[in-house]
Amino acid sequence: MTCGWGRLHPLRVAALGLVVAALAAACGNGDGGKAAEPKRPSLTFYRPATVLSSGAPGDVLSKEPIALVPELHGTGWKITYVSTTPAGDRVPVSGVLIQPLTPAPSGGYPVVVWAHGTTGIGDECAPSRYAPFNISGAAPLLDQGDVIAAPDYEGLGIPDEIHPYLVGAAEGHNVLDAARAARVVGGGNVTVTWGWSQGGHAALFARQLQPTYAPELDFRGTAAQAPVTDVGTFLLPGRTNPEVFPFTAEAILAWSEVYHEAELTDLVVVADAEKARLAQQACTGDIIDNTTRPLDEIFRADPQNSPTWKEAVRVNSVGVGDTTAPVLLTHGDADTTVPIAGTLALHDQLCAKRVPTRFIRQTTGDHGTAYYLTLNDVDAWITDRIAGKPPPSDCP
Numbered sequence: 312m313t314c315g316w317g318r319l320h321p322l323r324v325a326a327l328g329l330v331v332a333a334l335a336a337a338c339g340n341g342d343g344g345k346a347a348e349p350k351r352p353s354l355t356f357y358r359p360a361t362v363l364s365s366g367a368p369g370d371v372l373s374k375e376p377i378a379l380v381p382e383l384h385g386t387g388w389k390i391t392y393v394s395t396t397p398a399g400d401r402v403p404v405s406g407v408l409i410q411p412l413t414p415a416p417s418g419g420y421p422v423v424v425w426a427h428g429t430t431g432i433g434d435e436c437a438p439s440r441y442a443p444f445n446i447s448g449a450a451p452l453l454d455q456g457d458v459i460a461a462p463d464y465e466g467l468g469i470p471d472e473i474h475p476y477l478v479g480a481a482e483g484h485n486v487l488d489a490a491r492a493a494r495v496v497g498g499g500n501v502t503v504t505w506g507w508s509q510g511g512h513a514a515l516f517a518r519q520l521q522p523t524y525a526p527e528l529d530f531r532g533t534a535a536q537a538p539v540t541d542v543g544t545f546l547l548p549g550r551t552n553p554e555v556f557p558f559t560a561e562a563i564l565a566w567s568e569v570y571h572e573a574e575l576t577d578l579v580v581v582a583d584a585e586k587a588r589l590a591q592q593a594c595t596g597d598i599i600d601n602t603t604r605p606l607d608e609i610f611r612a613d614p615q616n617s618p619t620w621k622e623a624v625r626v627n628s629v630g631v632g633d634t635t636a637p638v639l640l641t642h643g644d645a646d647t648t649v650p651i652a653g654t655l656a657l658h659d660q661l662c663a664k665r666v667p668t669r670f671i672r673q674t675t676g677d678h679g680t681a682y683y684l685t686l687n688d689v690d691a692w693i694t695d696r697i698a699g700k701p702p703p704s705d706c707p
Contacts, residue, residue, distance in 0.1 A: 352622045354570045356398035360471045363401040366393040368484070368525075369491025372403055378443040385409040385453045389439050392492040394465060395524075397480035404485050405468035407439045409449070409459040410496040419499020420458040421697045422490045425449060426506030426513035427461065431594030432476055432561050437468030448686035455694060458498045460489040464513070476565035477509065477542055479627045483516030487525040500529040503693050507682045508649060511538020512629060515657075519632030531696040532637040534689045537646055537681035541653035543615075543624040550610050554647060557595050572619050583609045629653075631660050637667040637702035639692045641685040643676025662706035669703045 366372065370393040377389040387409050394404040411420060425446050430436040438444070438461065449459050462485045466474030475481040490502045506514035518533040539545045542562075549559025567575035583604060614620040638661055642654040654670075661668040669692070671685050696702065 352572050352619045354572060354619070354622055354626065356396055356475075357473070357569055357571060358398065358400060359396060359402050359465075359473065361402050361469060363393060363403065366401055368393055368395050368401070368488045369494070371492050371495045374408075374495065377407060377439070379409065380443045380445040382450045383409060383445065383453055384450070385411050385459070386496075387444055388496065390492060390495070391469070392488060394462075394488040395484045396465065396475075397478065397484075402465055402472065403469050404462055404465050404488065405437055405439050406460065406462040406485075406489055406492070407444055408493055408496050408498075409444075409453060409461075411453050411456045411458065413456045415497035416456070416499075418501070419494070420456060420497050421501040421503070422458045422460055422493045422498040423449075423452050423693060423697075424486050424490050424502065424504045424514070424517070425459055425461045426482070426486050426504065426510030426517075427463075428506075428508030428510050429476075429558060429561070429595050430467070432466065432474040432565055433594060434468055434470060436594040437463040439463050439468055447683065448690060451690045452693060457693075457697065458493045458496060460493045460498070462486060462489040473568045474565055475569045476561045477512060477539065477546075477627055478565070478569055479512065479516035479629065480520065481569075482509075482513035483520040484524060486513050486517035487521060487528070490528060491525065500527060501531060501697060502528045503531045503534070503696050505534040505689065505693060506538065507536040508678065509539055511535035512540065512542075514538070515540070515629045515638075518634065518636050518638070519630055521636070522632070522634050530634075530636050531699075532639070532692075532702060534639040534641075534692055535654075536641045536685060536689065537643065537649050537678050538629070538640070538654060538657075539649055540629040540657045541624075542627045543621075544650050544653050546624075547614060548650075549606075550614070551606055553606065556606055558648075561595070566620075566623055570619070570623065574619075577617055578612050578614055578620070579609050580604075580611050629657055631657075631664045631666060635664070635666050637669075637696065637704070639669050639671070639689065641671040641673070641681045641689070643673040643678065643681045645673075645675055646678045646681060648678040662704075665706070667702040667704040667706070669705055 373391040377387040379387040391403050391405050466472040504514035504517045514533045521530045546559045549555035642651045658670045
C-alpha cells in the first residue's frame with residue numbers, strides 16, 4: 312500500500328480524518344518506524360451527489376412506458392425509484408417494471424426481481440436504456456401472472472452517480488427496493504430474487520439482507536445462476552487473464568470511488584490508471600481496449616497484499632445470512648469467467664446452516680450455459696416457491 316496521500320477524489324475530502332486513520336494504520340504506529348499490528352480497515356462509503364432529501368425506499372419517482380420484445384406479454388415501464396446506499400443515504404435508481412396482462416389477485420401480483428449480469432459502470436450500460444426490453448426466461452413468469460422488476464443498480468442510468476460494482480449492500484438494497492417499487496403496478500409482498508453472474512451476487516445479497524432491510528416482504532427464496540460469491544476468487548485472475556480483466560478493472564475503478572480508503576493508485580501504475588478512468592463510461596468488453604500495456608505491467612501491487620482490498624473482498628463476498636429462505640444455484644465446471652469454487656463453497660455453507668438448497672451442477676457447462684440451459688429449471692423453481700410448495704434440497 313502506498314504510504315502517502317496519492318490523488319484524493321473531491322468526495323473524500325470531507326472524510327479526511329478517516330483517511331488519515333487508515334493511512335496511519337497502514338504506514339506504521341509512529342514509534343520510530345516500527346510496523347503496527349495489522350488492523351482490519353473500516354470501509355466508509357462515500358456520499359453520492361444525488362442524495363435525496365425525501366422519499367422512502369421503494370417510492371417511485373418517475374414512470375414512463377418502455378417497449379418490450381414480443382415474447383414478453385405485459386406492459387413495460389421504465390422507472391426511477393428510491394433506494395439506500397450502504398451508508399444510509401437515499402438515492403435514485405433506475406430500472407424496469409413489467410406488469411402482467413392478467414388482473415392482479417387480491418394480495419397483489421407476486422414479484423420476481425431480475426438482477427442482471429455485469430454490463431459496465433457507465434450510464435449507457437444500464438439495461439433500461441435499451442428497447443425493446445428483454446429478459447430471457449421471464450416470459451413464463453409473466454404469463455403466470457408475476458410482476459418482473461429489473462433494477463439497473465445504483466449508478467447505472469442516473470447521471471452523477473457512481474456504480475458501486477460488486478458492493479453487496481448496495482446491490483441488495485437496489486434489488487429489495489425494486490420489489491417494493493413493484494407496488495406501483497399492483498405488486499404484492501410475495502417476492503423471489505433471481506440473477507445471473509453479478510446479478511447472482513446481487514440476488515443473494517438481497518436474500519441475506521432482507522430480514523433486516525425489508526422484513527415486510529414475504530420472501531420466498533433466491534435463484535442464482537453462475538453467481539459471483541467469493542469476490543476475490545472472481546477478480547484476482549484479472550491481473551493476468553484478459554477475459555477477467557474488464558471485471559477487475561471495473562471493481563478497482565468503482566471501489567476507489569465508493570470507499571474513502573481505497574486508492575486506485577495503490578494497485579496500478581498512475582499513468583495507466585488515468586487512461587483506465589476513461590473506461591468508466593465504457594461497457595464491459597470495451598475496457599480491455601483502453602489498455603496500452605501488458606496486464607502484468609499495469610499492476611504495481613498485488614491486491615492480495617492490500618488490507619483495504621482484502622476487507623472489501625471480505626464484506627462483499629456472499630454469506631448465508633440469518634435466514635433459511637431457500638436457494639437454487641446453477642454453475643458449470645468449465646466456467647472460466649466466474650470460477651465454480653465459490654458456488655461450491657456457498658452450497659456447503661448453506662447446507663451447514665440447514666438452508667434448503669438445490670444445486671444444478673453442469674460438469675461441462677460454461678458461464679453462458681449455466682444461465683441459458685437452466686432457464687426451464689429456474690422458472691419451475693420460482694413458480695413452485697410462489698405457489699408455496701416445499702423447497703427441494705440436495706443437502707446431505
